[in-house]
Amino acid sequence: MSSHTDNDPLEELKKTSTGVENKKLAMWAFLASDCMFFGTLISTHLIYRKVYPDVEDVIDIFDIELTGFSTFILLMSSFLMALSVSAAHKNNLPSMRWCLGGTIFFGLIFLGCQVYEFQHFVFDKDLTLSSSIFGSTFFVLTGTHGVHVALGIFWLGSWLIYSFTDRYKRENALDVEVAGLYWHFVDVVWIIIFTVVYLVEYIEF
Amino acid sequence: MDASQNTSNSVDHHLAEEHQKYFTFFNVSIALIMLTAIELVIVYVPIHPGIVMGSLVVMSLIKFLAVIWWFMHLRWDMILCTLVFLSGLIIATGTVIALMLLFSEDPSGAPMI
Amino acid sequence: MSSHHSPDSAAAHSEPTGLWHRPLKKTGWVGFLTTVDHKKIGIAYALGALFFLLVGGVEALIIRLQLMVPENELISARLYNQLFTMHGTTMIFLAVMPLSAAFFNYIMPLQIGARDVAFPRMNALGLWCFLLGGILINMSWFFDQGAPAIGWFAYAPLTDRQFSPDIGTDFWIMGLQILGIASLVGAFNFITTILNMRAPGLSMMRLPVFTWMTLITSFLIILAFPAITIALVELMFDRHFGTYFFNVDGGGKPILWQHLFWIFGHPEVYILILPAMGIISEVIPVFSRKTLFGYPLIIFSGAVIGFLGFAVWSHHMFTTGLGIVATTAFAFLTMLIAIPTGVKIFNWIGTMWGGRLRFTTPMLYAVGFIWMFMMGGFTGIMHSSPPVDAQQQDTYFVVAHFHYVLIGGSIFALLCGIHYWFPKVSGRIMDETWGKINFYTVFVGFNIAFFPMHILGMTGMPRRTHTYKEEMGWAEPNFWATIGALMLGFGILSCIIQMIYSYYKGAKSPNDPWGGRTLEWATASPPKEYNFAYTPVIHARDQVWEDRHGTPEKRMDKIAPDPEHGIHMPDQSWWPLITSFGIFFACLGIVFFRYEFTFFGSLSYTNGIGLLVVGLVVTLVGIVKWALEGPGGYHLYPDAEDMEEIRQSQSKN
Numbered sequence: 001m002s003s004h005t006d007n008d009p010l011e012e013l014k015k016t017s018t019g020v021e022n023k024k025l026a027m028w029a030f031l032a033s034d035c036m037f038f039g040t041l042i043s044t045h046l047i048y049r050k051v052y053p054d055v056e057d058v059i060d061i062f063d064i065e066l067t068g069f070s071t072f073i074l075l076m077s078s079f080l081m082a083l084s085v086s087a088a089h090k091n092n093l094p095s096m097r098w099c100l101g102g103t104i105f106f107g108l109i110f111l112g113c114q115v116y117e118f119q120h121f122v123f124d125k126d127l128t129l130s131s132s133i134f135g136s137t138f139f140v141l142t143g144t145h146g147v148h149v150a151l152g153i154f155w156l157g158s159w160l161i162y163s164f165t166d167r168y169k170r171e172n173a174l175d176v177e178v179a180g181l182y183w184h185f186v187d188v189v190w191i192i193i194f195t196v197v198y199l200v201e202y203i204e205f
Numbered sequence: 206m207d208a209s210q211n212t213s214n215s216v217d218h219h220l221a222e223e224h225q226k227y228f229t230f231f232n233v234s235i236a237l238i239m240l241t242a243i244e245l246v247i248v249y250v251p252i253h254p255g256i257v258m259g260s261l262v263v264m265s266l267i268k269f270l271a272v273i274w275w276f277m278h279l280r281w282d283m284i285l286c287t288l289v290f291l292s293g294l295i296i297a298t299g300t301v302i303a304l305m306l307l308f309s310e311d312p313s314g315a316p317m318i
Numbered sequence: 319m320s321s322h323h324s325p326d327s328a329a330a331h332s333e334p335t336g337l338w339h340r341p342l343k344k345t346g347w348v349g350f351l352t353t354v355d356h357k358k359i360g361i362a363y364a365l366g367a368l369f370f371l372l373v374g375g376v377e378a379l380i381i382r383l384q385l386m387v388p389e390n391e392l393i394s395a396r397l398y399n400q401l402f403t404m405h406g407t408t409m410i411f412l413a414v415m416p417l418s419a420a421f422f423n424y425i426m427p428l429q430i431g432a433r434d435v436a437f438p439r440m441n442a443l444g445l446w447c448f449l450l451g452g453i454l455i456n457m458s459w460f461f462d463q464g465a466p467a468i469g470w471f472a473y474a475p476l477t478d479r480q481f482s483p484d485i486g487t488d489f490w491i492m493g494l495q496i497l498g499i500a501s502l503v504g505a506f507n508f509i510t511t512i513l514n515m516r517a518p519g520l521s522m523m524r525l526p527v528f529t530w531m532t533l534i535t536s537f538l539i540i541l542a543f544p545a546i547t548i549a550l551v552e553l554m555f556d557r558h559f560g561t562y563f564f565n566v567d568g569g570g571k572p573i574l575w576q577h578l579f580w581i582f583g584h585p586e587v588y589i590l591i592l593p594a595m596g597i598i599s600e601v602i603p604v605f606s607r608k609t610l611f612g613y614p615l616i617i618f619s620g621a622v623i624g625f626l627g628f629a630v631w632s633h634h635m636f637t638t639g640l641g642i643v644a645t646t647a648f649a650f651l652t653m654l655i656a657i658p659t660g661v662k663i664f665n666w667i668g669t670m671w672g673g674r675l676r677f678t679t680p681m682l683y684a685v686g687f688i689w690m691f692m693m694g695g696f697t698g699i700m701h702s703s704p705p706v707d708a709q710q711q712d713t714y715f716v717v718a719h720f721h722y723v724l725i726g727g728s729i730f731a732l733l734c735g736i737h738y739w740f741p742k743v744s745g746r747i748m749d750e751t752w753g754k755i756n757f758y759t760v761f762v763g764f765n766i767a768f769f770p771m772h773i774l775g776m777t778g779m780p781r782r783t784h785t786y787k788e789e790m791g792w793a794e795p796n797f798w799a800t801i802g803a804l805m806l807g808f809g810i811l812s813c814i815i816q817m818i819y820s821y822y823k824g825a826k827s828p829n830d831p832w833g834g835r836t837l838e839w840a841t842a843s844p845p846k847e848y849n850f851a852y853t854p855v856i857h858a859r860d861q862v863w864e865d866r867h868g869t870p871e872k873r874m875d876k877i878a879p880d881p882e883h884g885i886h887m888p889d890q891s892w893w894p895l896i897t898s899f900g901i902f903f904a905c906l907g908i909v910f911f912r913y914e915f916t917f918f919g920s921l922s923y924t925n926g927i928g929l930l931v932v933g934l935v936v937t938l939v940g941i942v943k944w945a946l947e948g949p950g951g952y953h954l955y956p957d958a959e960d961m962e963e964i965r966q967s968q969s970k971n
Contacts, residue, residue: 018285018513020283020513022436022510022515024282025289025513028286028289029540030506030540031290031293032289032291032294032541033540033541033543033544034293034544035290035293036296036297036300036540036544037548039298039300039301044552044578047305047308050305051569068241068245071241072241078234078237079231079237081276082233082275083230090224129555130560130561133563133568133569133570136555136563140551140561140563158945181277181278184272184277185273187276188272191268194241194244195261195264195265199245202248203248203254203257203258205254285513292541293541297541299629300581307640311642312641312643313642313643
């Protein structure tokens with residue numbers, strides 16, 4: 001605690017039975033749980049794609065250039081996130097703020113792409129939640145992922161703002177790292193969704 | 206930063222390590238982008254769909270593992286974090302695969318419900 | 319006990335941090351509503367769970383009275399359906415799970431020598447979400463079509479709006495979501511606490527078995543609940559937004575609901591029974607005056623049960639026609655689970671073998687557990703064979719089976735735990751004579767109620783049937799089942815009355831009335847706010863036993879707190895309560911999404927979006943303020959008596 005000013009406060013947080021910080025361990029447990037969460041959603045989508053392969057002309061609906069672009073964006077945001085965590089650990093606040101800002105900016109572009117994609121599907125392609133089973137599973141799966149992205153942006157944005165206040169302390173680097181773990185996880189979920197929801201539709205069996 | 210006055214040897218060592226990580230992260234992100242580009246192209250290449258499918262699976266898996274291994278610091282963290290995460294990942298993967306198999310044709314020809 | 323606030327948290331205490339100043343009062347309503355103390359939270363969990371146990375029990379008794387005689391018309395068929403739905407939901411989610419959570423909260427931190435859990439405010443959020451979730455589900459009784467009538471597993475397509483247009487189903491969906499949040503935040507907390515906050519020297523293989531089972535159960539919760547969360551979200555979308563996840567009109571497959579439900583539902587069965595096994599593994603060695611036989615095997619088989627629990631869900635669905643390969647695989651895996659379960663039973667028997675047994679009330683419940691749980695287990699193994707299962711599916715045989723494992727198993731073990739740890743929690747002991755009378759009432763009543771159901775099931779009586787004809791020949795077993803159920807209900811009620819009586823009038827108990835073996839018996843009864851005045855340094859698995867009987871080098875070392883800084887304690891907070899109310903109102907908004915309220919016959923209000931937005935805003939504000947407030951903390955100093963104890967132990971070593 002505060003009494004040991006001669007030690008690095010980040011190292012103090014590691015003084016647990018296992019040597020892993022409490023918040024980080026809880027976050028990894030949460031991510032394990034989230035694997036099941038998205039696993040169930042992705043299974044629902046894949047099962048109905050498998051049972052009803054021809055329910056919609058999916059290739060006509062999808063716009064792989066846009067999705068490919070937003071995938072790049074999300075991967076880049078993950079790179080910036082890793083740099084923010086690194087900067088936070090170095091206690092280089094200006095660098096951390098720029099990288100966090102960049103992460104949030106790219107996250108917002110990704111969300112913008114998704115909003116555009118959704119309205120394009122609904123208004124131009126007549127794909128809605130209740131137009132077909134494909135619409136139901138697609139929107140709920142990608143929408144849930146989008147909600148995760150939005151929550152991540154909110155979370156990272158909170159730390160960006162907080163870092164400008166004098167309440168930001170050395171040990172908050174851990175909190176930025178934990179928020180970063182969440183952000184990276186949202187990114188890996190998208191890596192899976194991009195492959196199994198979008199790309200495999202383009203394979204001609 | 207008042208915290209920087211607290212720096213000790215361990216923190217200096219820490220700094221050097223963090224500088225090193227920048228290059229790792231950069232290389233990983235380049236690799237991720239290259240793999241995504243290959244994924245985007247390969248689905249249009251007129252080869253056997255099984256090969257395409259297989260390479261998509263392998264490439265996504267590499268991307269997935271790269272992000273959790275380097276970006277999410279599992280490489281530098283205690284093994285416990287990896288184990289906790291793997292518990293969920295393995296059970297989730299098993300469940301997805303089992304569900305996909307359950308919704309396939311039964312080899313004995315039982316009708317699917 | 320003196321206390322003062324540390325310099326680092328002084329700022330947080332002197333300036334207002336929101337709508338209110340940070341609550342400091344420990345007593346009264348403010349103290350209760352803002353508490354972060356794992357012991358108070360544990361007691362609140364227990365009280366809530368016992369209340370819902372009575373509610374679910376009354377529902378069960380009405381069901382039994384309806385079935386007491388053939389062609390009875392005590393209640394309508396719809397009310398009957400609502401009662402068995404609510405009975406199952408209440409008993410599983412609102413009675414057994416939270417009662418286990420009460421023990422996790424109260425006992426586990428004491429067993430590992432921790433001051434509190436890793437995230438005390440999250441723990442409070444779990445408690446409030448549990449209570450509000452229970453209230454939300456039961457609110458459905460007060461709306462025009464009443465409670466849900468869909469069974470606790472809510473099979474599609476019955477839950478479709480076309481077949482269940484009532485609002486009760488929506489209450490059920492959203493209530494379960496809140497309860498899911500409660501279980502999940504609790505589980506993340508326990509995992510972190512057990513792994514990270516163990517006393518020095520308390521390695522994983524020295525952990526008490528109950529703590530181990532808490533850890534395994536928490537992993538089961540975090541991995542099983544997401545499946546039901548998603549299934550409920552999909553069902554909610556089907557009902558509110560016209561998606562086709564389980565709606566046959568658009569190609570939805572009702573079988574998918576069964577899969578998703580049982581992917582959660584089967585691990586849930588182990589979530590209900592593993593804590594019970596943990597309690598039994600604590601009680602039997604104490605009253606056999608022997609160490610637990612095969613400790614590593616008990617831990618390992620618990621973990622194997624947990625893992626295999628994710629690989630057997632389809633055995634609930636043998637009769638749906640999964641295909642030969644799937645059916646065979648799931649039958650095989652299900653039979654496999656009998657092995658680790660059998661290992662545990664042999665270990666308990668091995669512990670008792672050659673021990674100097676004391677048949678106190680907790681021990682009676684523990685031995686009763688072994689016997690009754692074995693009977694439930696045997697019928698369970700029968701179900702794992704698909705052809706046998708096809709005969710027994712949806713009959714009273716299945717009802718008998720799972721009541722043997724859930725009452726004869728879980729509830730017996732939880733009652734055992736209540737009797738065993740009551741002196742620790744209250745400082746008073748429950749009367750043995752009265753306890754034994756209660757045990758025999760519960761034990762005999764339980765068997766009279768549920769043993770005839772095996773016969774009823776074998777002769778073909780279906781589950782969830784409102785009534786039956788005299789000619790079926792089911793009248794006599796049903797009559798006895800009802801008599802037994804009344805006796806069981808009386809026994810449980812008597813137990814609860816005895817608890818209340820003992821709390822006020824029971825004989826004073828010493829710190830360790832049983833000759834306990836684990837760390838919770840080393841501290842005061844009831845434990846002081848800071849649990850342990852010292853930091854215990856552990857040298858053995860059965861540390862408290864070693865302190866009494868072991869060699870000197872195995873005695874516990876006690877590290878006195880820093881005289882300057884004392885013991886660090888977390889601060890109380892309003893925000894968990896406020897956040898949980900935000901979640902509650904948001905869920906209520908979704909329930910009312912399509913519901914039309916009519917006031918005074920004409921005024922109507924038709925959508926819940928307003929309520930949803932209000933709820934989400936409150937949740938958001940709650941979370942942000944929670945984060946800004948920080949964990950806080952103040953320092954406590956052990957009293958003179960505690961310091962004297964530490965000094966004595968240090969001079970002895």
